[in-house]
Amino acid sequence: xxxxxxxxxxxxxxxxxLAIVAAxxxxxxxxxxxxxxxxxxxxxxxxxxxxxANVFPGVNKSVAVSAAxxxxxxxxxxxxxxxxxxxxxxxxxxxxxxxxxxxxxNGCWNATNSTTGCTTFTPSASASNATVGGATNLYVxxxxxxxxxxxxxxxxxxxxxxxxxxxx
Amino acid sequence: xxxxxxxxxxxxxxxxxxxxxTVQGQxxxxxxxxxxxxxRTIAPTDAVNAGRFYVGHRVGGQVRLTFTLPSTLSKSNGxxxxxxxxSTSAAIQTIGAGSTTTTFNPGxxxxxxxxxxxxxxxxxxxxxxxxxxxQSGIYTGTITLTVAVLQ
Numbered sequence: 001x002x003x004x005x006x007x008x009x010x011x012x013x014x015x016x017x018l019a020i021v022a023a024x025x026x027x028x029x030x031x032x033x034x035x036x037x038x039x040x041x042x043x044x045x046x047x048x049x050x051x052x053a054n055v056f057p058g059v060n061k062s063v064a065v066s067a068a069x070x071x072x073x074x075x076x077x078x079x080x081x082x083x084x085x086x087x088x089x090x091x092x093x094x095x096x097x098x099x100x101x102x103x104x105x106n107g108c109w110n111a112t113n114s115t116t117g118c119t120t121f122t123p124s125a126s127a128s129n130a131t132v133g134g135a136t137n138l139y140v141x142x143x144x145x146x147x148x149x150x151x152x153x154x155x156x157x158x159x160x161x162x163x164x165x166x167x168x
Numbered sequence: 169x170x171x172x173x174x175x176x177x178x179x180x181x182x183x184x185x186x187x188x189x190t191v192q193g194q195x196x197x198x199x200x201x202x203x204x205x206x207x208r209t210i211a212p213t214d215a216v217n218a219g220r221f222y223v224g225h226r227v228g229g230q231v232r233l234t235f236t237l238p239s240t241l242s243k244s245n246g247x248x249x250x251x252x253x254x255s256t257s258a259a260i261q262t263i264g265a266g267s268t269t270t271t272f273n274p275g276x277x278x279x280x281x282x283x284x285x286x287x288x289x290x291x292x293x294x295x296x297x298x299x300x301x302x303q304s305g306i307y308t309g310t311i312t313l314t315v316a317v318l319q
Contacts, residue, residue: 024232024316025187031312032219036199036208036241036249036296040304078304081201167203 039078040136042165048072050142050161055100058150063143065108066115071142073163074113077132084127084168085109085140090159093146100157101147108141115141123161129168138165187317189231190224197292197311199251205300212259212271212291219292221313230281230319233260233290235274238309241296249307250297257294263287279318 050071055061063070077083085107092099110118111133121128123142132138142161197219202208210217225231235258240248258274261267264285272278274292282288292311 024318026189027314027316028189028191029312029314030191030193030221031310032193032196032221032292034197034199034219034238034241034251034294034309034311036202036251036298036307038202038204038249038298038302038304038307041204041301078201167201 039081039167040076042075042077042083042167044073044075044163044165046071046161046163047074047139050144052144052146055146055148055152055157057148057152060103060145060147062145065106065118065120065141065143067143070115071161072113073140073142073165075132075138075140075165076136077138077165078167079132079134079136081132081167083130083132083138084166085121085123085130086127086164086166087123087125087142088160088162088164089123089125090161093157093159095153095155095157098153098155098157100152101149102159103145103147106143108143110139110141111135111137113137113139123163127166127168187229187319189229189315189317190222191313191315192222193219193313194222194289195220197294199294199296202296202298202302204298204302204304207295207297209295210293212257212293213269214293217293218259219311221290221292222287223290223313223315224287225282225315225317227282227284227286228319229317230279232277232279232316232318234277234314234316235292236312236314237274237292237294238311241307241309243303243305243307245305247303247305247307249302250299251294251309252297253292253294257292259291259293261289261291263289281319 051069107123108118256271
């Protein structure tokens with residue numbers, strides 16, 4: 001009986017010693033929060049074409065951003081966020097093999113669908129900065145000047161204006 | 169024999185009671201503003217955005233660091249945003265003169281021995297992977313660090 005106790009006691013002591021060595025003496029924990037904010041995807045639509053209407057040979061014609069025939073892009077993006085506006089602009093309009101030169105471009109952006117109080121800029125392949133309105137809207141207006149020559153061939157001239165909008 | 173066991177248990181209890189580490193969550197992990205379809209990685213060395221815990225223990229001591237990490241962050245409506253971790257998404261930075269930083273995989277436990285300073289930061293980064301049609305909004309999750317004192 002005493003031998004049994006001795007063996008059992010040694011085993012218990014060994015087990016306890018092993019437990020002391022292998023098990024953590026104590027453990028504590030703490031937590032933090034991980035946070036990410038995801039922006040809404042940018043949607044952009046060409047809402048109105050830039051229309052020079054009738055143009056006469058030798059007479060330059062401009063369409064202001066405030067004109068009813070200026071081009072307009074409508075954008076929906078994350079409210080109050082900064083975005084870049086990058087244009088791909090034609091240097092001429094085309095009618096078959098004939099071309100009509102474009103002399104200059106002008107632009108204006110606003111959080112409302114109005115050019116009143118809008119921020120002017122020069123559209124180009126270099127990014128211009130704009131800020132989306134608090135209601136997630138941004139309107140970009142585009143005007144330009146065409147330079148018909150005195151010998152400009154009659155016809156309907158067209159070109160494509162592309163706008164890329166990105167968060168930055 | 170029963171008295172021997174009682175003494176050993178008492179010794180074990182005394183030893184455990186004397187070894188405590190201090191753990192504090194000090195700074196959340198912030199992924200900031202994210203664009204749908206564009207992954208964003210925060211390095212554990214990012215002082216502003218990485219999550220940070222303070223873990224204090226005695227010089228000569230040893231601890232085991234174990235993260236409990238979310239695989240997604242969640243919006244209040246239950247929508248989730250995937251988050252992943254790499255083999256270098258966590259780091260231990262000693263505090264004090266000659267501060268050093270060592271990265272490790274937060275997906276596995278990490279044993280750390282205090283050799284020069286009783287104070288370290290344990291930092292955590294990661295990568296969020298918003299889908300191209302990821303719903304906009306604020307996503308959150310909880311990161312827990314458990315510190316087991318080994319010595």
